[in-house]
Amino acid sequence: MRRISFFIALLLANSYFLFAQDLVQSGPMVGYSTMREALLWVQTTTSAQVHFEYFDQENPSERFKTESYTTQSKYGFVAKLVANQIMPGKKYGYELFINDESVQRDYPMEFQSQTLWQWRTDPPExxxxxxxxxxxxxxxxxxxxxxxxxxxxxxxxxxxxxxxxxxxxxxxxxxxxxxxxxxxxxxxxxxxxxxxxxxxxxxxxxxxxxxxxxxxxxxxxxxxxxxxxxxxxxxxxxxxxxxxxxxxxxxxxxxxxxxxxxxxxxxxxxxxxxxxxxxxxxxxxxxxxxxxxxxxxxxxxxxxxxxxxxxxxxxxxxxxxxxxxxxxxxxxxxxxxxxxxxxxxxxxxxxxxxxxxxxxxxxxxxxxxxxxxxxxxxxxxxxxxxxxxxxxxxxxxxxxxxxxxxxxxxxxxxxxxxxxxxxxxxxxxxxxxxxxxxxxxxxxxx
Structure with a gap:
């Protein structure tokens, strides 16, 4: 009985995971970048709660989280959220969550903050x-x-x-x-x-x-x-x-x-x-x-x-x-x-x-x-x-x-x-x- 319950729970979890994936209409997309914040964008297929988690690629164990937003029909089910806990000159990985479930992609999801070069070095390439x-x-x-x-x-x-x-x-x-x-x-x-x-x-x-x-x-x-x-x-x-x-x-x-x-x-x-x-x-x-x-x-x-x-x-x-x-x-x-x-x-x-x-x-x-x-x-x-x-x-x-x-x-x-x-x-x-x-x-x- 426990074995049956386990497989049912596993099936439900996988179904929910796939459902979260299916809720993505387009994106995620990376918008503007500055030294202290960057914009993350996604569009869902229907109303859903969205947030992003992100991390410095040199220190992936420390994760940061954007605010959560519930997408709405009158705004095209679009979410625009700001990663505002970043530091200059860093490469960040990020993860999309819909209804608190992670959405996976088989390609990189990353962004960068701009470099603080003034008064220090030549500008970057x-x-x-x-x-x-x-x-x-x-x-x-x-x-x-x-x-x-x-x-x-x-x-x-x-x-x-x-x-x-x-x-x-x-x-x-x-x-x-x-x-x-x-x-x-x-x-x-x-x-x-x-x-x-x-x-x-x-x-x-x-x-x-x-x-x-x-x-x-x-x-x-x-x-x-x-x-x-x-x-x-x-x-x-x-x-x-x-x-x-x-x-x-x-x-x-x-x-x-x-x-x-x-x-x-x-x-x-x-x-x-x-x-x-x-x-x-x-x-x-x-x-x-x-x-x-x-x-x-x-x-x-x-x-x-x-x-x-x-x-x-x-x-x-x-x-x-x-x-x-x-x-x-x-x-x-x-x-x-x-x-x-x-x-x-x-x-x-x-x-x-x-x-x-x-x-x-x-x-x-x-x-x-x-x-x-x-x-x-x-x-x-x-x-x-x-x-x-x-x-x-x-x-x-x-x-x-x-x-x-x-x-x-x-x-x-x-x-x-x-x-x-x-x-x-x-x-x-x-x-x-x-x-x-x-x-x-x-x-x-x-």
């Missing part, structure tokens, strides 16, 4: 991934014909590169016609994309930051008139782990973060945008308030590389329907302010175009060259547009297949070097370029 345009097929709601998304193994290739973090450059998901008119539809699309199996190992051990473009904001080519932009803004913030949003306090997702001696400026090119077809007044993509905040924030930054991220191309002179060349007055205002304020070290990062290209702009010998890396597409349909009308194009950098970027910054504090590598879906290098921080300085700041 930093490696991060970039990419945009991720379309995950759902035949019932996709357009008929050939699937638009493919080669999802690209996320496994990014994972193998072991970047410190990944910076998603917009169109991270694609809202469909059935999605963008309702909160239910928007939640469905974000959930469906985030649940992609090939994505899960990358989510679990690489920190993630993101901006958006039209397809994760609303309909194709969506602008400030989109009627559910407050809803997509709310859901974007639920599904991503940036350390701040809406720093100009006018709605949207504008923000910034630091990693080592680098600073990243996350811009919103949709929330304030004028319709592409509206020429009746002042036309804007970012809006004066956002640009003025950006210039002030750039002027306050000591970073040798100041990465400005935006959903669409900035420096390309080929006037595509959606890039900044089609808003020439505001584009010139932005670039003039960067020059007027003597901002150094500017590199733009963007996506949208479904191909990759590096652009370089230098108006005269008295100013340094500004670079713009367009990196696209991850899984959405790619094209082989050669940007024949882009006079700022760097020859040999156009890529018309699925690809991603790995950006590595190394060297001593006074001589940092940025290496840009573009890799195909299998992780094969397509091209590489070095940019020295010293090259992105004015000869004179007078």
């Amino acid at each position: 930093v490696s991060f991934a970039v990419g945009s345009c991720n379309y995950v097929n759902e035949p019932e709601l996709d357009r008929p014909g050939k699937p638009y998304g493919s080669e999802f193994e690209i996320f496994e290739s990014i994972h193998k590169q072991s970047p410190d973090f990944m910076l998603w450059l917009g169109d991270n998901t694609y809202l469909r016609e059935a999605d963008w008119n309702s909160r239910t539809g928007i939640f469905h699309r974000y959930t469906h994309t985030r649940s992609l199996p090939e994505l899960q190992p990358l989510l679990a051990s690489t920190h993630h930051y993101a901006i958006w473009d039209d397809h994760d904001f609303g309909p194709n080519n969506a602008d400030s008139s989109f009627w559910l932009k407050q809803t997509t803004s709310e859901i974007f913030k639920l599904f991503w782990g940036n350390p701040n949003y809406d720093v100009i306090e006018q709605g949207g997702i504008t923000g910034t973060f630091e990693w080592a001696d680098l600073q990243f400026f996350l811009l919103d090119n949709r929330y304030y945008r004028t319709s592409n077809n509206n020429f009746t007044g002042e036309r804007e993509i970012l809006g004066k308030a956002q640009i003025d905040w950006l210039i002030n924030a750039l002027a306050s930054s000591n970073a040798p590389f100041k990465f400005i991220t935006i959903g669409g191309q900035v420096l390309s002179t080929e006037a595509d329907y959606e890039n900044y060349a089609t808003f020439p007055k505001e584009r010139q205002y932005l670039l003039d302010k960067i020059r007027e304020a003597k901002i150094e070290g500017v590199v733009f990062l963007d996506g949208d175009r479904h191909h990759t290209v590096l652009s370089r702009m230098q108006e005269n010998e008295d100013v340094y060259p500004i670079y713009d890396l367009t990196c696209s597409s991850l899984t959405a349909g790619s094209n082989n547009n050669q940007e024949l009308l882009n006079t700022n194009k760097v020859e040999g950098t156009v890529v018309g297949q699925h690809n991603f970027g790995i950006l590595n910054i190394s060297g001593p504090r006074t001589n940092r070097v940025l290496n840009i590598k573009i890799l195909d879906k299998d992780g094969k290098e397509l091209w590489s370029r070095d940019i020295k921080a010293q090259e992105l300085k004015y000869k004179s700041r007078d």
Whole structure:
């Protein structure tokens, strides 16, 4: 009798364990990192109590615990919890618990705290991934014909590169016609994309930051008139782990973060945008308030590389329907302010175009060259547009297949070097370029 009771108890325990595993819809994912805290994210299939336990990998016997949170339907069953008992420069393992039962994965679940290097050493080497345009097929709601998304193994290739973090450059998901008119539809699309199996190992051990473009904001080519932009803004913030949003306090997702001696400026090119077809007044993509905040924030930054991220191309002179060349007055205002304020070290990062290209702009010998890396597409349909009308194009950098970027910054504090590598879906290098921080300085700041 005891033996039967034991096996029944064991069966029930195993069933409960499997049930806890089945309660995970997507994730876990690692969000932002600082020296003293990091964000941990997960989505459940239904309401459940969630918490994380974590530990310094050099001292695994001492465990720390996040607060517990019960996921709710109205928030997409998403839990965002902060690991706030960490110390600088450490690698941590973590464990997910649902209803107090551990959830196991066959891939690493870990995060890192940023290094306290100031006044002590040179800044650490930093490696991060970039990419945009991720379309995950759902035949019932996709357009008929050939699937638009493919080669999802690209996320496994990014994972193998072991970047410190990944910076998603917009169109991270694609809202469909059935999605963008309702909160239910928007939640469905974000959930469906985030649940992609090939994505899960990358989510679990690489920190993630993101901006958006039209397809994760609303309909194709969506602008400030989109009627559910407050809803997509709310859901974007639920599904991503940036350390701040809406720093100009006018709605949207504008923000910034630091990693080592680098600073990243996350811009919103949709929330304030004028319709592409509206020429009746002042036309804007970012809006004066956002640009003025950006210039002030750039002027306050000591970073040798100041990465400005935006959903669409900035420096390309080929006037595509959606890039900044089609808003020439505001584009010139932005670039003039960067020059007027003597901002150094500017590199733009963007996506949208479904191909990759590096652009370089230098108006005269008295100013340094500004670079713009367009990196696209991850899984959405790619094209082989050669940007024949882009006079700022760097020859040999156009890529018309699925690809991603790995950006590595190394060297001593006074001589940092940025290496840009573009890799195909299998992780094969397509091209590489070095940019020295010293090259992105004015000869004179007078």
